[in-house]
Amino acid sequence: MTGDRVSQVLQLVVAAAFLLIGLLALRDWWRGGERRRGYLALALGSLGLVALAGGLESLVGNQPSLDGLLLVLFMLSAAGLLLYRDSVLRLPTWVRILAAVLLAGPTAFILVVGTPASANPAATTPIRSAALDLLLAVWCLAVAEPAYRLFRFSGGLPLIQRARMRSLAAGYAGIMIVVVLILVAFMAGDDNRVGLALQACALLCVPPLYVGFAPPRWLRARWRRPVEDRLRRATHDLLLFSPDRATLASRGLDWAIRLVGGASGLIADAGGELLATQGLSEAEAREILELPELRLPEHLVRIGNGGRTAVVHRLAVSSGTGHLVVLAGSLSPTIDAEEAGWLAGYAAALSIALDRVRVSELLAQTADELRAARDMAEAASRAKSEFLSRVSHELRTPLTSMIGFAELLLGHQLDAEQERHVRTILRAGDHLLGLVNEMLDISRIEDGRIALTSEPVSVDQVVADVLDLTRPMAGELNTRVRVPTIPGSLRVTADRQRLTQVLLNLVTNAIKYNRRGGWVEIRATTAGGRCRVWVQDGGVGIRPEEVERLFAPFERLSAAASEVEGTGLGLALSKSLVEAMGGTIGVESVLGKGSTFWVELARAAPAKPAVSRDGEPGTSLVGSAAREGAGADRAGADGAGAEHAGPAGAAQEGAMAGEGAASTA
Known part of the structure; x- marks a missing residue:
């Protein structure tokens, strides 16, 4: 095969390669319709047509009629690359105008004066030669500047995009060098060996252009290796960060x-909340989220009117299904299915990481809310304690004086009306002083400042004390208080003063909120290592919906509308005291039949039985108190010393009458 034939074949191969790249660019632009891709298609397609025409001329000879068209296509290849560069890195307006003048001016001049005779370089006139030199200089400048700027710009891109961009820049730089050398050799009239070498160099420029536009899978995989290593670290970072x-x-x-x-x-x-965007405005991102293509089962889709390739992965987060969307661009015009598959595992790790961070955020938010609530509660508690302290000082001092002077008045000769008024003052003062004391007790319990002395306490002695204290009220309201005999050996672990305070409150409430002429029963039962003291009345009972609020401070419920005095603190204080002593308190009520309150405490070791002077076991203090009390009814004396599992008689096991059971006298 002669040198001319080899040169022709090589030129046709180069032409076919450039034409193929141009067709790929045109196809991609046709599918996507993006202007930036159109510029790249113009640049590569024009080069392909110029190369094809050059290959045909080597076979059929020079065709002057096509020289003008080839010259225009040749300059369009530079203009397309310059426009592509402008779409990536914006040029100043004056530069765009100057570039248009420099590209169009020499081209128009040569078209007017005529293209140089390619077959006979000697026929080229000085004017034509100067115009050709200017045209070549403008073309080289229009190609060199974008190639250099795109190469520099690629340094800040991700690895795969950087490789593609640099391949395009290298391919165009190589073409520029080859074109210059071909024209120099042509003008010098060198032999075919130089032409063959230059054609081979031109062929070497094809792979970088092809790689920059549509790299094969094996090359993408090679580019991805460093990214995959970083991805492993990124996945680890996602799970720990x-x-x-x-x-x-x-x-x-x-x-x-x-x-x-x-x-x-x-x-x-x-x-639908946007957690992150990159390369998109918020409006563009929301528009993409509304596209129906995101609901398709495929991971690789084309979205929008422009047909942009996008990788879509669903994020299975706890709140539902989110989306990870990655779109191709002009720097990476295509993304294949293999690349889309790479993101599947990463998307799963991202879903787990987002859920974990969401849980952490909720925990932190809850912790902040709890801290704020705690701070508010502590501030309120401090304000309450300060208020109660001032109330104690401002009220107890004058109250004590009033009560003292009233007691002094009772020691003098008073007529009936005067004595009645003084006793009214005493009752009111005692009531108000009791209210202040209860408020202070509740405050001390909540602040952990109340002092309790746990010791074995005889139940029948405490009940006897309560009977003595409530006897006047029971007689005034014609209420019978009956107490089955409680063994003198029955003892509980408690603070005696506070236990007396609790039972006194329960019995007082049972008397106050009872029917006139009603009854109240106090009894004690044991089970295992616990003792339960019951206070039952035959009053009107409590509504079921009000039972849960019975032990809340200042809750008098239905009793607030009655004439019975009370503050709603008694039961709240009783509950706090019983729990502070390690016990429990509760209520059972049947509306219309009565109520039963109970206090349960740990049993203490039984005391040795007391012996009377004649050597017989001593009688129960409760039994004595019940016999001595006016109107007391000692019922069930034959059960003395027996242990009962619960209150006798289901019909009598109601709770205190009315919601007012929550208040004290």
């Missing part, structure tokens, strides 16, 4: 775009 969701999503999206060489993307949660 715990900032807010927005920061985590931003980092996760950045790695996803780097992995497939995408241009932009977004991450949204199940509710």
Whole structure:
């Protein structure tokens, strides 16, 4: 095969290669319709046509009629690259105008004066030669500047995009060098060996252009190896890194775009909230989220009117299904299914990480709310304690004086009306002083400042004390208080003063909120190591919906509308005292039949039985008190010393009458 034939074949191969790249660019632009891709298609397609025409001329000879068209296509290849550069890195307006003048001016001049005779370089006139030199200089400048700027710009891109951009820049730089050398050789009239070498160099420029536009899978996989190593670290980072969701999503999206060489993307949660965007405005991101293509089962789709390739992965987060979307761009015009598959495992790790951070955020938010609530409660408690302290000082001092002077008045000769008024003052003062004391007791219990003395306490002695204290009220209201005999050996672990205070409150309430002429029964039962003291009345009972609020401070419920005095503190204080002594308190009530309150405490070791002077066992103090009390009815004396599992008679086991059971006398 002669040298001319080899040169012709090589020129046709170069032409076919450039034409193929041009067709790929045109196809991609036709599918996507993006202006930036159109510029790249113009640049590569024009080069392909110029190369094809050059190959045909080597076979059929020079065709002057086509020289003008080839010259225009040749300059369009430079203009397309310059426009592509402007779409990536914006040129100043004056530069764009100057470039248009420099590209169009020499081209128009040569078209007017005529193209140089390619077959006979000697026929070229000085004017034509100067015009050709200017044209070549403008073309080289229009190609060199974008190639250099795109190469520099690629340094800040992800690895895959950087490799593609630099391949395009290298391919165009190589073409520029080859074109210059071909024209120099042509003008010098060198032999075919130089032409063959230059054709081979031109062929070497094809792979970088092809790689920059549509790299094969094996090359993409090679480019991805460093990214995959970083991805492993990124996945590890996702699972351990715990900032807010927005920061985590931003980092996760950045790695996803780097992995497939995408241009932009977004991450949204199940509710459509944008957690992160890159390369997109918020309006563009929300528009993408509304596209029906995101609901398709495929991971690789084309979205929008422009047909942009996008990788879509569903994020299975606890609140539903979110989306990870990575879009291709002009720097990476295609993303294949293999690259889309790479993101599947990463998307799963991202879902787990987002859920974990969401849980951490909720825990932190809950902790902040709890701290704020605690601070508010502590501030309120301090304010309450300060208020009660002032109330104690401001009220107890004058109250004590009033009560003292009233007692002094009772020691003098008073007529009946005067004595009645003084006793009214005493009752009111005692009532108000008791209210202040109860408020202070509740405050001390809540602050943990109340002092309790746990010791074995005889139940029948405490009940006897309560009977003595409530006898006047029971007689005034014609209420019978009956107490089955309680063994003198029955003892509980408690603070005697506070236990007396609790039982006194329960019995007083049972008398106050009872029917006139009613009855109250106090008894004690044991079970295992516990003792339960019952206070039962035959009053009107409590509504079921009011039972749960019975032990709340200042809750008098239905009793607030009655004429019975009370503050709603008695039962709240009783509950706090019983629980402070390690016991429990409760109520059972049947509306219309009565109520039963009970206090349960731990049993203490039984005391040795007392012996009377004649050597017989001593009688129960409760039994004595019940016999001595006016109107007392000692019922069930034959059960003395027996242990009962609960209150006798289900019909009598109601609770205190009315909600007012929650208050004290």
